[in-house]
Amino acid sequence: MRVLVLGGAGFIGLHLTRRLVAEGNEVTIVDDFSRGHTDHDVTALGVPVVHADLTDPAALRDLPRPWDQIYMLAAVVGVRNVESDPARVIRTNALSLLHLLDWMRPGERLFFASTSEVYAGGVSAGVVPVPTAESVPLMISDITAPRFAYAASKLFGEAAVLHTAPATGIPFVIGRFHNVYGPRMGADHVIPELALRALRKEDPFKLYGADQSRAFCHVDDAVEAMIRLMDSDDAIGQIVHIGNDAEEIAIGALAELILRVAGHHPRTDLLPAPRGSVARRCPDLTLLRKLTGYEPSVPLEAGVRRTFDWYRDRGA
Numbered sequence: 065m066r067v068l069v070l071g072g073a074g075f076i077g078l079h080l081t082r083r084l085v086a087e088g089n090e091v092t093i094v095d096d097f098s099r100g101h102t103d104h105d106v107t108a109l110g111v112p113v114v115h116a117d118l119t120d121p122a123a124l125r126d127l128p129r130p131w132d133q134i135y136m137l138a139a140v141v142g143v144r145n146v147e148s149d150p151a152r153v154i155r156t157n158a159l160s161l162l163h164l165l166d167w168m169r170p171g172e173r174l175f176f177a178s179t180s181e182v183y184a185g186g187v188s189a190g191v192v193p194v195p196t197a198e199s200v201p202l203m204i205s206d207i208t209a210p211r212f213a214y215a216a217s218k219l220f221g222e223a224a225v226l227h228t229a230p231a232t233g234i235p236f237v238i239g240r241f242h243n244v245y246g247p248r249m250g251a252d253h254v255i256p257e258l259a260l261r262a263l264r265k266e267d268p269f270k271l272y273g274a275d276q277s278r279a280f281c282h283v284d285d286a287v288e289a290m291i292r293l294m295d296s297d298d299a300i301g302q303i304v305h306i307g308n309d310a311e312e313i314a315i316g317a318l319a320e321l322i323l324r325v326a327g328h329h330p331r332t333d334l335l336p337a338p339r340g341s342v343a344r345r346c347p348d349l350t351l352l353r354k355l356t357g358y359e360p361s362v363p364l365e366a367g368v369r370r371t372f373d374w375y376r377d378r379g380a
Contacts, residue, residue, distance in 0.1 A: 173295070181214060188343065304351055
């Protein structure tokens, strides 16, 4: 197949591209490299790389056509980015998607990357159950909070795809990622952040929101789910949760695992959870299993060890 991966130099995008190339597909990636320059991981893919600002409506104009599949993973992500410049999050994430929908042709299959953050407000308000299915009401508890700019941009993105793509003949799948982790995901997410501080031998070791819990999904499992969804005609037009519901873990226990892997035994300084973070997150994967037969295959400890080893070996 001919596959276009927007945001292909990013965390999930690069792992997805590796898998697609390994399976013999013809892949092109597009990225603005706002998180850094082209690096060895990107060039080693051996695929065409287009440097483009997707907020420009002409960004994709000169690309060849048509495409069998298009993965829309490009977005401004990360709590620090969101809180420091929420206006950029809204503008970049909204315009990039709208321009893509205008550019796409009928029959080109779209995967739009959304997030569990779209319903996090409902979990915090106690109106959304955990594990959480796709049918729950979406809710942003405080639209003025900078942290929720990302959730708002993805909620808008879901609506844009749902109400635009069918009218223009674009088959689509919306995937809501739940705490995907793995090598090369930067330093702004909980697992790499804890790993990097363990590598620096922080003591006392600051731990925020130890009683909160998450169900973490290794990036290899997330990629498997994405590919299965895009290959499933039954998934077209669906919103589907992507994650790992098998090993929900408290942040305190996660920190203990990472410190054990690191061989670091510091005193622990327990601190409140970051403002606006949800107390618990775990997806209901009933629909994903029904559509694709997916089962997560990377145990949490094995995935954490792989991730820790990558950050240790890179000296990140």
